[in-house]
Amino acid sequence: MDLQIALLLGQDGITNGAIYALLALALVLVFAVTRVIFIPQGEFVAYGALTLASLQAGKLPGTLWLLLGLGAAVALVEIALALRTRQMRRIPSILLLNCGIPLLLGGILFAIPPATLPLAVQVVLALMLVVPLGPMVYRLAFQPIAEASVLVLLIVSIAVHVTLIGLGLLFFGAEGSRTPAFTDMSFEIGDALLQGQTVLVVVASAVLIVALYFFFERTIYGKALRATAMNRTGARLMGISATMAGKLSFTLATLIGAFSGVLISPITTIYYDSGFLIGLKGFVGAIVGGLASYPVAAAGAVLVGLLEAYSSFWASAYKEVIVFTMIIPVLLWRSLTTRHVEEEE
Amino acid sequence: MTAMNAMNASNESSAERERGTRPVVLDVRDLSVSYGKVEALHHIDLKIRRGEIVTVIGPNGAGKTTLLAALMGLLPAQGEIVYLGERQGAERQVEQLVRQGMTLVPEKRELFGEMSVEDNLLLGAFDRYRGGHRDELETMDQVFEIFPRLAERREQLAGTLSGGERQMLAMGRALMAKPKLLMLDEPSLGLAPLIIKEIFRIVAELKKTGVAILLVEQNARAALQVADYGYVLETGEVSLEGPSAELASDPRVIESYLGLGGKGGAAAR
Ligand SMILES: Nc1ncnc2c1ncn2[C@@H]1O[C@H](COP(=O)(O)OP(=O)(O)OP(=O)(O)O)[C@@H](O)[C@H]1O
Ligand SMILES: [Mg+2]
Numbered sequence: 001m002d003l004q005i006a007l008l009l010g011q012d013g014i015t016n017g018a019i020y021a022l023l024a025l026a027l028v029l030v031f032a033v034t035r036v037i038f039i040p041q042g043e044f045v046a047y048g049a050l051t052l053a054s055l056q057a058g059k060l061p062g063t064l065w066l067l068l069g070l071g072a073a074v075a076l077v078e079i080a081l082a083l084r085t086r087q088m089r090r091i092p093s094i095l096l097l098n099c100g101i102p103l104l105l106g107g108i109l110f111a112i113p114p115a116t117l118p119l120a121v122q123v124v125l126a127l128m129l130v131v132p133l134g135p136m137v138y139r140l141a142f143q144p145i146a147e148a149s150v151l152v153l154l155i156v157s158i159a160v161h162v163t164l165i166g167l168g169l170l171f172f173g174a175e176g177s178r179t180p181a182f183t184d185m186s187f188e189i190g191d192a193l194l195q196g197q198t199v200l201v202v203v204a205s206a207v208l209i210v211a212l213y214f215f216f217e218r219t220i221y222g223k224a225l226r227a228t229a230m231n232r233t234g235a236r237l238m239g240i241s242a243t244m245a246g247k248l249s250f251t252l253a254t255l256i257g258a259f260s261g262v263l264i265s266p267i268t269t270i271y272y273d274s275g276f277l278i279g280l281k282g283f284v285g286a287i288v289g290g291l292a293s294y295p296v297a298a299a300g301a302v303l304v305g306l307l308e309a310y311s312s313f314w315a316s317a318y319k320e321v322i323v324f325t326m327i328i329p330v331l332l333w334r335s336l337t338t339r340h341v342e343e344e345e
Numbered sequence: 346m347t348a349m350n351a352m353n354a355s356n357e358s359s360a361e362r363e364r365g366t367r368p369v370v371l372d373v374r375d376l377s378v379s380y381g382k383v384e385a386l387h388h389i390d391l392k393i394r395r396g397e398i399v400t401v402i403g404p405n406g407a408g409k410t411t412l413l414a415a416l417m418g419l420l421p422a423q424g425e426i427v428y429l430g431e432r433q434g435a436e437r438q439v440e441q442l443v444r445q446g447m448t449l450v451p452e453k454r455e456l457f458g459e460m461s462v463e464d465n466l467l468l469g470a471f472d473r474y475r476g477g478h479r480d481e482l483e484t485m486d487q488v489f490e491i492f493p494r495l496a497e498r499r500e501q502l503a504g505t506l507s508g509g510e511r512q513m514l515a516m517g518r519a520l521m522a523k524p525k526l527l528m529l530d531e532p533s534l535g536l537a538p539l540i541i542k543e544i545f546r547i548v549a550e551l552k553k554t555g556v557a558i559l560l561v562e563q564n565a566r567a568a569l570q571v572a573d574y575g576y577v578l579e580t581g582e583v584s585l586e587g588p589s590a591e592l593a594s595d596p597r598v599i600e601s602y603l604g605l606g607g608k609g610g611a612a613a614r
Contacts, residue, residue, distance in 0.1 A: 223468055230458060236439045239444060240440075
């Protein structure tokens, strides 16, 4: 391997690593706030990529039907609750939020052929279609069992993951999609060629990470989420409801997932079930961070990306094996160095 | 001597009369709370009016914390709870009560340890912020006036504060919500006498702002000194109640709670 190939692989590794880092952050966030190990994260990556591909191909994205269906289900559950607790005032806003907005999005898609829109608008539309699915999934699957043990939450998480893969097959079909590169610019630095795509992904990830940092450090809602992660009882006593925190963390995680899908879609062909493996690599990064520390999780994820890139050169058949085997020494090291913390009740 | 007693008596009765006219903030009737099959509180009646300090004293395990947790909606309860003239339904939620101005400073403080003093205070105003109020910085200045020590420590992480400072922060954080009912669970727990004195001075001061205060304490002497009215809770039942001056001179209270130790009978912790 000469220097040029090494640099090229390094670029690949960092590009993927940046995306894994985003996913790792989302996993840490969701786990810290809700104790849910967010396995369906990968499905939202796939949904993001496939939705953008559909829009660019001039097709109506299957996500729209999913959004309308889940929205209707959430509306039913919420209205039943409102009737039971005699809070009729809430019904109009429930309908508007869960049915009205999806219908409006559908109307827009029918009225304007999305293939003609500029890329940025397509990306925004794709995100608007995918992101509301996150809080809806939280409402239907996790909110009713918010007090359950981590194990129960994990089992439900796996069930949601399997369901979303099935729905992905139903709504997007079995064939994969790849979107055209965002840019074909490239820069020459000495001998090496720096691809514009790499720069774009890294910059976009970095911008999102910085935005998240500001959200958590500077805004009262971000602080409220951190407070819930630190001390659930304390947060409740401040009126920070676990439901609100859960929905907010799922919304952010889905946004991160769908955005990662958008970023990765020109790099890899994405199928309805590709998300899982991508999410799993973010998960490895998060495990390195002990599901607790954001910077360590992000660094771990970049490491995963690099390891993947170089092992695909030397031993491409084993690249997944090598990446996932990395968990073992990390877990060993962690179990030797960290104190065991009892799960809080 | 007789004149003095007569004067005391007339003072008390006028205090009583005044108590009768203030609006009731919290009216609890026949409240029972169970942990599984074990009933920890039996048929409690309790009333708090505006601008009044009511104390609940009692030994370890009497059910004081249980009482506050039930009032705050953290535990399901049986009986009738009327808060601000509104009867509370069975599905009462903490978040809803916070919105209505009820706050609890819990026994364990429950601070956000890895956040600064300032951020802890800010989150105390979370619900008001969510409701559209934007006066959190002014409120924080008022809290800093009450607890100058917190102002000195505003950048410090809550987890690194001393015990007294933690209690001050917990109280300051509760005040950020501009409560109508402030419930304090053993604010003197584990603190040095000088700090206890300071905390109780502040509690007495807060009363002037019109907030109703429910003060749970094992330190009966200090509590009865600041309170207007008191309840003695023993093994889940109210065994005695009355204006705090009366309670403080009741032989049963003196024997069990104001004994020779001077810090309240159940001082052994
Ligand atoms: N989570 C729980 N499950 C079962 N029983 C409990 C629980 N919490 C408290 N109890 C019991 O309820 C009774 C009252 O406890 P509580 O904590 O309310 O007492 P307390 O008056 O606050 O005591 P202290 O002065 O020690 O704080 C005790 O007998 C206690 O063992
Ligand atoms: Mg207690």
